[in-house]
Amino acid sequence: MNLKHYTPQLITLLIYLFIIKQSYAIEIIVNESVSLSKISYQQIKSIYLGQQSHWPNGNLIKLYKLPSDHETHSLFVKNTLGLYPYQFNRRWQKLVFSGFALKPNEVSAELELLNAVASTPGAIGYIENKIIMEGVRYVVLFEEK
Amino acid sequence: MLCCLKKNKWVILSMLPWFVFANDPKNFSFSGFASQGVSYTSDNQFFDEEDNVSLNMTILALQANYLFNDKIRFSGQVMYRNWGKIESARIDFLMADYQFVNQQSYNIGFRLGRIKSDLGVFNSTRDIPSARPSIFLPQSVYQDTLRDTTTSYDGLSLYGNQVFDLGRLNWTLAYGRYPVSSDLSESILGKDLSGEISTEHNTQINSTWESSSGNWSVSLGYENPQAFAQPIFDINDPIAMKAGDIKFDRYIFSHQYFSALWDFTFEFIYQDTEIKGFELFVPNFPAFIEQPEFPEVTTDSLVNAGFYGQWRYFLKENLTLMLRYGRYFTDIDDKDGSQYQQETGMPNFSRYSFDLSTGVKWQISPKWQINFEGHFFEGTAAISPTIKFDHSGNDEKYWQLWSLQVSYSF
Numbered sequence: 001m002n003l004k005h006y007t008p009q010l011i012t013l014l015i016y017l018f019i020i021k022q023s024y025a026i027e028i029i030v031n032e033s034v035s036l037s038k039i040s041y042q043q044i045k046s047i048y049l050g051q052q053s054h055w056p057n058g059n060l061i062k063l064y065k066l067p068s069d070h071e072t073h074s075l076f077v078k079n080t081l082g083l084y085p086y087q088f089n090r091r092w093q094k095l096v097f098s099g100f101a102l103k104p105n106e107v108s109a110e111l112e113l114l115n116a117v118a119s120t121p122g123a124i125g126y127i128e129n130k131i132i133m134e135g136v137r138y139v140v141l142f143e144e145k
Numbered sequence: 146m147l148c149c150l151k152k153n154k155w156v157i158l159s160m161l162p163w164f165v166f167a168n169d170p171k172n173f174s175f176s177g178f179a180s181q182g183v184s185y186t187s188d189n190q191f192f193d194e195e196d197n198v199s200l201n202m203t204i205l206a207l208q209a210n211y212l213f214n215d216k217i218r219f220s221g222q223v224m225y226r227n228w229g230k231i232e233s234a235r236i237d238f239l240m241a242d243y244q245f246v247n248q249q250s251y252n253i254g255f256r257l258g259r260i261k262s263d264l265g266v267f268n269s270t271r272d273i274p275s276a277r278p279s280i281f282l283p284q285s286v287y288q289d290t291l292r293d294t295t296t297s298y299d300g301l302s303l304y305g306n307q308v309f310d311l312g313r314l315n316w317t318l319a320y321g322r323y324p325v326s327s328d329l330s331e332s333i334l335g336k337d338l339s340g341e342i343s344t345e346h347n348t349q350i351n352s353t354w355e356s357s358s359g360n361w362s363v364s365l366g367y368e369n370p371q372a373f374a375q376p377i378f379d380i381n382d383p384i385a386m387k388a389g390d391i392k393f394d395r396y397i398f399s400h401q402y403f404s405a406l407w408d409f410t411f412e413f414i415y416q417d418t419e420i421k422g423f424e425l426f427v428p429n430f431p432a433f434i435e436q437p438e439f440p441e442v443t444t445d446s447l448v449n450a451g452f453y454g455q456w457r458y459f460l461k462e463n464l465t466l467m468l469r470y471g472r473y474f475t476d477i478d479d480k481d482g483s484q485y486q487q488e489t490g491m492p493n494f495s496r497y498s499f500d501l502s503t504g505v506k507w508q509i510s511p512k513w514q515i516n517f518e519g520h521f522f523e524g525t526a527a528i529s530p531t532i533k534f535d536h537s538g539n540d541e542k543y544w545q546l547w548s549l550q551v552s553y554s555f
Contacts, residue, residue: 042308043249045359051306051315053218053254054247060215068511083359086459087403093276096176098261098269099220099238102210103176144250144308 026076027130028139029114033059033121038140045081047124049091050101055122063104064113064125072110072128080126080141177207180274182516182550184229188541189525202280202550203227204272206237218242224272237261237272238297246305253305259324261297263317263351264366265397265412268295274552278410278455278467279504280516281548284527285451285471286397286414293325294370294393298347312357319349323370340376347371353399364399380428389422389442407458416449440489448477451527453500463508467518471500475526482526494542498524512553520546 028044030036034055046052047061054060066073068089077088095101107113110127117123118135130138182202208222221239226232240258261269270276271287287295300321307314323344353364371392378385394417402409425439453471460466474480475496482496504518525539 040249042313042357046252046306046308046313051313052247052252053242053244054216056247056249058216058247060212081359084403084405085462086408087359090276093273094270097178097206097208097222097273097276098263099208099210099222099240099242100261100263100269102212102218102220103174 025128026072026080027127028080028141029117029125029127029136030139031062031117031119031121031123032135032137034124034137036137036139038142040142040144041080041082042144044141048081048088048104050095053101059122062120062123063102064116064120064123065104065106066110066113066126067106067108072126075128076126172212174210175208176555178204178274178552178554179206180204180550180552182280182548184280184546184548186544186546188544189528189539199229201227201229201232202548204274206272213241216243216245226272251305251307253303255301255303257301259297259299260302260319260321262295262319262323262349262368264295264349264368264395265414266364266399266401266410271296274514274516274550275554278457279469279502279506279518280550281502281518281520281546283412283453283455283469283471283502284498284500285453285473286412288473288527290528294323294344294372296323298323298349300346302349310357313355314352315355316352317349319351320346321349322346325372340374342372342374345371345373360404361402362400364397366397366399368395369393370395374423376423378428382428384425384439385428387422387424387426389420389424391421392419393417407456409457410455411452413452414450418444418447418449420444420447447475450474450477465506465508467502467504467506469500469502471502473498473500473527482524492525492540492542494524494526495539496524496526498522498526498528500527512555514552514554516548516550516552518548522546 028039035057036055043052047063048065052061066076068085074085077083077085081088092101092103096103105116107116110129111131113125114127114131114133114136117125118133180203181200183198183200184202185198187197203225204227205225206222208220211219213219219239219241222237223234224237225234236259238259238261240256240260242254242256244252244254246253263269265286267277267282267287271282271292274280281289298319298321300319302317302319302321304315304317306316325342325344347368347370349366349368351364351366353362355362369392371390373388373390375388376386396415398413398415400411420442423442426436430436451471451473453469455467455469458466458468475482476485479485480497482493485491485496486493500520500522502518502520504516507515509515522544523542525542525544528539
């Protein structure tokens with residue numbers, strides 16, 4: 001088999017794989033005080049939909065998010081939470097104005113979010129590119145079976 | 146004053162620690178919004194009595210959250226509302242929230258104080274411009290005439306959620322009393338028959354199932370609010386009404402479907418109403434002559450039912466179009482009101498209402514929003530007081546409502 005014949009297809013496949021990898025390159029970060037090394041997709045959804053307000057040890061979860069029009073936020077909502085951004089926004093409007101949950105802390109950029117999570121006990125957030133920083137722990141996402 | 150304290154005991158109970166310990170400003174956070182609108186009503190008295198065009202559409206709300214400690218959060222909202230013929234300033238909610246079970250797949254918590262009612266998709270945010278689909282909610286399910294018995298209750302609730310393989314379940318069990326204002330007596334008894342109105346304790350059960358993919362949900366809620374009314378009359382009035390009792394068994398079923406460019410909401414309300422008392426009589430009538438015969442409102446079971454379907458299309462990320470159709474029947478056994486007309490001589494269209502609505506919502510920026518909408522109605526049931534016989538203000542079968550609103554939230 002001569003691979004040369006398949007060059008265009010292979011290039012397409014590589015680009016496709018690259019895009020997939022890109023679109024899933026969201027990292028979940030927590031403050032090092034949170035004793036957690038992995039978290040299920042369902043649990044991250046419970047946390048970011050305001051349904052779980054405390055960590056299993058009883059400490060308060062401090063929720064951090066990027067602005068709604070931030071690319072990383074859209075990727076996080078679509079790929080990690082599996083929701084359309086309008087669903088996420090609408091749910092939070094309802095939660096906040098009925099008092100059912102505390103509004104997430106919004107920071108304008110990824111580095112700022114990283115710093116905030118590093119310095120806030122109980123904090124959780126998400127970024128696109130892994131940057132190693134003291135005080136921040138990267139959490140592995142897994143699918144619950 | 147004492148009566149007021151007693152009536153609001155849940156609210157006051159939940160506020161006490163707030164005042165005693167609220168000393169750390171970094172544990173406070175605030176939100177709020179302001180909105181102003183203008184509306185045009187072609188006929189009838191749904192909104193403003195005097196005029197077709199009304200600017201009485203102002204809502205201001207300020208909300209505060211206070212983290213008492215790592216476990217307990219206090220949350221409250223005050224709201225000023227000048228809406229058509231009703232002007233009020235009230236504590237919308239004020240409660241303590243404590244989530245005491247936190248596991249990977251389930252959470253349980255409780256709330257104490259004045260708590261927003263979460264029955265149906267839009268009840269808890271019926272006054273919040275950024276969280277409701279239109280300026281006027283579908284009247285077939287969210288009747289403004291009964292809003293006092295649906296807004297927020299003084300009591301406690303237990304809530305939780307559980308993740309399953311196929312989806313997630315959210316549930317609430319609540320017990321409390323809806324605080325009522327004169328709005329309710331006016332909408333139940335009518336403007337001319339004002340009086341004292343009070344409510345009994347109410348049990349609420351609510352559950353929502355969301356698919357694991359998050360693209361659809363169904364929910365079912367039940368509650369049984371009850372009100373007692375004592376109309377005030379003058380001895381010289383030509384006609385008066387005796388005291389009475391209204392009980393509701395209210396069920397709301399909701400379904401929502403979400404897709405990338407549009408979403409669809411369907412809701413159905415079934416409300417079994419029991420009415421006792423409210424007999425009409427002539428106050429200044431000689432005792433030895435029998436009172437004239439009046440139509441009766443007493444019933445063991447009057448079933449009100451309503452539904453609507455609503456389709457929202459996202460033209461752009463910040464521009465949403467809405468199309469909705471709903472129907473409401475005061476008496477499910479007399480849908481066209483003909484029997485009622487025969488018995489009372491009142492218009493049959495006061496016993497049903499059909500509503501076709503269309504609107505647009507433009508999110509100019511994360512903080513600013515404009516809504517514009519039109520409603521085409523046939524019938525006046527959704528705006529006619531439950532037991533009122535005077536329909537003279539609502540005498541047009543076909544009518545329209547147009548409205549524009551600007552809101553700012555922070």
